[in-house]
Amino acid sequence: MNTIVKKPKILIVDGDQLTLTLLSGILEGNGFDVIQAKDGEDALNIMVLEELDMALLDINLPGMSGLELAKRLRSDNALPFMFLSGVCDESVVKRAVEYGAAGYLVKPVDVQNLIPTLEACLARAAELKMLRERESKLTTALAAGRETSIAVGILMERFHLGRQQAFAKMRSHARSNRVTINDVACMILNAAESLNQLANPASEASACAPRANGTTSQMNRGRDEKIV
Numbered sequence: 001m002n003t004i005v006k007k008p009k010i011l012i013v014d015g016d017q018l019t020l021t022l023l024s025g026i027l028e029g030n031g032f033d034v035i036q037a038k039d040g041e042d043a044l045n046i047m048v049l050e051e052l053d054m055a056l057l058d059i060n061l062p063g064m065s066g067l068e069l070a071k072r073l074r075s076d077n078a079l080p081f082m083f084l085s086g087v088c089d090e091s092v093v094k095r096a097v098e099y100g101a102a103g104y105l106v107k108p109v110d111v112q113n114l115i116p117t118l119e120a121c122l123a124r125a126a127e128l129k130m131l132r133e134r135e136s137k138l139t140t141a142l143a144a145g146r147e148t149s150i151a152v153g154i155l156m157e158r159f160h161l162g163r164q165q166a167f168a169k170m171r172s173h174a175r176s177n178r179v180t181i182n183d184v185a186c187m188i189l190n191a192a193e194s195l196n197q198l199a200n201p202a203s204e205a206s207a208c209a210p211r212a213n214g215t216t217s218q219m220n221r222g223r224d225e226k227i228v
Contacts, residue, residue, distance in 0.1 A: 010118070011050070054079070055080070060086065071099060080124075083101050147186060
């Protein structure tokens with residue numbers, strides 16, 4: 001069975017059509033899918049519609065500059081990007097690094113250097129994405145662990161169970177209802193929170209206040225009707 005290999009999809013953002021055509025031809029000839037954008041606004045619209053792997057941004061774009069576009073990418077989008085520039089200015093390179101650029105290429109682009117640099121940046125971006133996903137999963141797992149631990153403690157106190165017994169009860173309920181243990185833990189925590197609110201006189205009085213006002217209004221209307 002043939003395995004379909006997904007081509008990396010690269011967005012090139014440059015105000016110069018000649019540069020767009022030249023870079024697109026080079027990348028497509030080396031196995032990349034390429035989408036062109038003439039300015040920052042055009043690029044942002046494309047990013048909403050397309051699943052991209054990397055963006056090549058000219059620094060001196062018409063309208064929104066490449067640095068401004070990079071700032072938007074950094075805050076709104078996880079898409080990795082490289083800069084293209086007609087000058088090799090140390091201060092600009094420093095800003096590019098601060099903005100999170102994966103690479104910096106000087107025009108006219110060296111064809112021999114373009115593909116290896118792009119491939120290295122794609123590999124680095126993939127590693128960073130994997131690290132972020134692992135960090136997110138770890139954070140979720142730690143949060144779920146805390147919720148489960150608290151829920152076990154609630155069951156231990158309420159039903160006078162040992163820790164293993166309480167956890168076994170949660171696991172049994174989870175299996176019976178085809179949900180995760182964390183789902184059961186959240187259900188127990190929500191139920192405990194509801195009970196705490198009911199046991200709190202202030203919250204109970206607050207909850208009853210609208211009803212009391214409504215009853216008073218009904219009594220007043222009743223008296224008015226009798227008077228009429």
